[in-house]
Amino acid sequence: MTISTLPEEPGTCIYRRVFPGHSDQIGEVRQFLRTHLGGHPSAPNVTLVASELTTNAWEHTRTGSPSGTFTVEARQRADNTIRLEVHDNGGPTGFGETNLDKEGGRGLGIVAALTVAWGVSGDATGRTVWAEFKP
Incomplete structure (x- = not known):
């Protein structure tokens, strides 16, 4: 288990941990x-x-393979906003491509409703999904 508390800028802490998939x-x-x-x-x-x-x-990336991992990072900034990032192992499709109208796609609707912004970056070799929260 890796937990990091790293200062990024004054008043900002990053909490990071790598988890088995x-x-x-x-x-x-x-x-x-x-x-x-x-x-x-x-x-x-x-x-x-x-x-x-x-x-x-x-469920949707190589993270769920026997040797897969994912990383969760929460960045608490001095202004008390939080940026959450989930880094995966990639795959042929990504969960950012899930159709919100399909059965099982409702979770991203929840993500959109609870955050001020969210998005996906990366490709089939690895993706990061991020979400921003205000207090």
């Missing part, structure tokens, strides 16, 4: 975020969005 790690992600962001007003939303994004990484 197993479904039982979704609960570990929630606990990790509660431990580090528990007092933040957006912590419940960050935790819910992280559950959705890590589940999608596990």
Whole structure:
């Protein structure tokens, strides 16, 4: 387990951990975020969005393969905003390409509703899905 608390700029901390790409790690992600962001007003939303994004990484990318991993990073800035990032192992399709109208695509609608912005970067070799939260 790797947990980093790194100053980026004055008043900003980054909490980062690499998880095995197993479904039982979704609960570990929630606990990790509660431990580090528990007092933040957006912590419940960050935790819910992280559950959705890590589940999608596990289900829709190489992260769910036997040797797969994913990384969760929460950046708490001096202005009390939070940026959540989930880095996956990529694959032929990505969870950012999920159709919001299809069964099973509702989670990204939740992500959109609980964040001020979110997006996807990367390609079949690895993707990052990020989400921004205000207090």
